[in-house]
Amino acid sequence: MKILYLIPARAGSKGLPGKNTKFLGDKPLIVYSIDFALKNIKEGDELCISTDDEKIFEIAGDLGIDMPFVRPNELATDNATSYDVIRHALSHYKKNNKTFDVVLLLQPTSPFRSQEDFENLLSNYNDNLEMVVSVKKSKENPYFTLFEEDNAGYLNKSKIGNYEKRQDCPPVFAFNGSMYLLKVDALYNKKINEFNKIKKVVMPEERSIDIDTMADWILAEFYLDKQ
Template sequence: MKPLVVIPARGGSKGVPRKNIKELGGKPLIYYTIEAAREVFDDDVICVSTDDKEIKEVVEQTGLEVPFLRPEKFATDTAGTRGVLLHALKFYKEEMDYKADTIILLQPTSPFRTAQHINEALEKYHFGLDRVVSVKETDANPYFVLFEENEEGFLKKSKEGSFKRRQDCPKVWELNGAIYIINVNSLKNEEVSEFRRVKKYVMDEVSSIDIDSELDWKIACSIYYNIIISRNIDSK
């Protein structure tokens, strides 16, 4: 495997302004992802893709070089992740003479994803897949609690089933945004939404926290001070 780890960190954020470098537990949010990545990969294959000079400066305080500032067209609210990844791949091929065959996408909004999680997800990946994605079991089961509105304005179950209890429903998995291991050939040839050879890597609810809103931020702070610190103390 020739990996390229991409940590996307756009400067704009509507839910939590400047969240990628906002301090959680005394350090910028993005540091958690950088530290986890560095436990698994060498610095020369870890790419923080950002359009923001301040984020670049904060990241480089860790000693990790940020090789470029992402072009504006890949940093808008509507820019897709695929374009960001293809841009990073092209840069490393043309400027670094490094042709990656696997992307490991680690979003900085998942601070409790660890090196162990990354390694376990990597164990599930092989080149016969389009990607491996990290998931958690969802509480919002479409067989039981999710509904759609039909043409007459009435609610109907999102997925039909004659289950009397939620516990009897098939398990349904929700992407948690923490880890994506992507086959570069697949990425180049088709949209991510068209991938069919996809395997899951299951994570627990706490480790799956993904910060997208102020409420998510408050939950993450609570988890950090009430769970993560206790775990670290107990492990010593």
């Protein structure tokens, strides 16, 4: 199985400016994802960092990584989606006669993947699936603590269920942003939010950090110190 390890890292960030190149511990945040990819990459695989950030180009150069392209301006806006970025990368390699079976999307804002997490991801994948994704158990539950507002302004439970205790509700999961293993053929046929053949790999809370704000950053530093 040929894997495109794709790290999307645009320069702009409103929640925490410059977070991808900010030092977390002894190295820039994005290097955690780069190191993870380099540890697992095999013959026939490829590492692609899709970015428009000059600092990331410098970091990659210092690590001896060839950058395939500069991310186009239209894919470096708030409106650009992960799907757009993935399709752009796949198109680049296809033009250069290189194809892949799956894309492993590694968001640089999720630095704490383990080797066990990755092996679980691969072992859960099969050719009948469209995606295997890392998740965390959600503390919020649509049967109990999540509500939607109706046209009259009243709150109604997002899912109907006669549960008196949260512990009795069916477990629910949230994407934690760490790893998305996506079948390339599926990506050519539909958008990611249209996928319905999805399996999960559960990661613990301490490895499910997705850094978007300074509060997230402080929590990541806490977990890094604990490690």
